[in-house]
Amino acid sequence: MKQPWLRNSLILLSILCTTKTIQSQTPFNKVFDFGYHQNNGRKLISTDSNIYVSGIVLTPDAVNNEREIFFAKLDSIGALISHQLYQDDNLYNSATNNARRMVQIGDDIFSGVIEVDINEGYGFILRYDTTIDSLDVLYYVQDTLHSNSAVFVSALAKSHDDNLAMFMGIDLLENQGILLEIIDAENGTQLNKFVFEKDDFAYVPMELAVVEDGYVLLGQHRSTGLFGLFAMKLDKELNLIKEVTYDNLNYSYPYINGVVDAQGDIVFQHGEFVPDPLSPFNLFRPVITKLSSELDILWQSNVDYEEYERGESATHFLAVVNSYNEDGYILAGMEPYPDSTVRSDGLIAKIDLDGEVVWKRTLQYLDEGYSTANEFYDAVATPDGHYMAVGLVRPAVWIDSVIIQSWIVKFDEEGHLVTIDTTSSNSTTFSPELRIYPNPSADVVYIEHDELAGVSYTLYNQQGQQVLGRDDTEAYHTYILDTSQFAVGTYYLHIMDADGRRYVEELVLMR
DSSP: OOOGGGTTOOEEOOOOOOOOOTTOSSTTEEEEOOSSSEEEEEEEEEOSSEEEEEEEEEOTTOGGGOOEEEEEEEETTSOEEEEEEEOOSSOOEEEOSSOOOOEEETTEEEEEEEEEETTEEEEEEEEEETTTTEEEEEEEEOOTTSSOOOOEEEEEEEOTTSSEEEEEEEOTTTTOEEEEEEEOTTTOOEEEEEEEOBTTBEEEEEEEEEETTEEEEEEEEEETTEEEEEEEEEETTOOEEEEEEEOSSOBOOSOOEEEEOTTSOEEEEEEEEEEOTTSSSEEEEEEEEEEOTTSOEEEEEOTTOOSOEEGGGSOEEEEEEEOTTSSEEEEEEEEEOTTOSSOEEEEEEEEETTSOEEEEEEEEESSTTSEEEEEEEEEEEOTTSOEEEEEEEEESSOBTTBOBEEEEEEEOTTSOBOOSSOEEEEOTTTOTTEEEEEESOSSEEEEEESSOOSOEEEEEOTTSOEEEEEOOOOTTEEEEEEOTTSOSEEEEEEEEOTTOOEEEEEEEEOO
16 A cells, blocks of 8 residues: 555656666766775866876875875766876875866876975976876976975966976975976976065965966965965066056965966956954955956956855855856855854856856755765866866765765756756756756766755655655755665655645666
């Protein structure tokens, strides 16, 4: 006899799931790891046939918790093919946080990295040969101009002569200056360099933009207690043409990532802060700035985040990509979980050419106990006209001692997650602002809200037992329902809005 709570089902949706492996989720929502304690995805590049992800790992046998660099190769739908580690004999910590752009020249992919321990260390460029899947070091650099050896690699880009341009910080313990080097992409020799320092004026290099007639260097400066931005324009021979500082806001942010658009303007993300009158900490909010080719500020946008928040509870955009339609910019980053200082969710957005918000979408697991952090650190445009973001997921429950996993998602011009060989189900009977997809699927169902909030979801199995529940959902969120741990069979997703209207979707999971 059919259970009474099944009689109100309004629609039947069959969701077919394939056999599960570690990557058997619906294509382009991938969570993966290599069995290490930490597997932090930091940057990626997408080609016609493969996706390459780089980041840092913490291996179980690491001495003094030393982090190392990983380089992973995935197929075109995000299934992990192989990975390699760059490991050395020293105990310096590797980091790729700031130089979050990989560069492809011919068959080689390059990544900027630092290895540093207090005031010692070096920067280097890793080279991955895609024809034979080999990883080696193309170029090492240390600060030989000062008593300390450490440099801080901030950006890597393709130079005007199809070589590599690496932007770095030097004299890290004193005044802090900047160094830009042009490196031969084949043999790793230095072809040219630009060094700039100023007494009592600290430069923190962060981003390198390659413009039509040269290079623009971006970063923060500190002098007499002020925190500002700086921009320098160099010609192709690395001669300084113009330097500008911007002190209209208190600028402070660990990362800057930017793009040069079709008009030759530079759009980049950063942040500003104000003192918190109630604590010794600062309050923060994100800023997107657009500079002209002459380094004039054209506009600044807070992407509708007008309120200042505590740093650990603030929204951060970490990546900017030109839109395919040349009508705006795609952003990716993280947003704090409501009323939490330790949880975060993935965030993607689009702004137009004037900095106005076109859409924003938060990616969050429907099961609030699934993870404690979901964050994006880099984003790229993919060859098929979509976008891809990479970051990390921190599961609430460790899986075989894995604390952090890498995460990639693919989405379209409207912020909808992309799937392959599936059709989307639009629940128009309940609300045109709700989409539940894909059909068929493998281990993951997406519940996508537009202007719809206050909806509760309860999932039951065939025995009428509740297996998951969630209240107080928000507008413009995409909720990820991970069904990979559920047994095969039929499930019933009960949906109720703020007015008490009810709706049921029948989900059939098959493996």
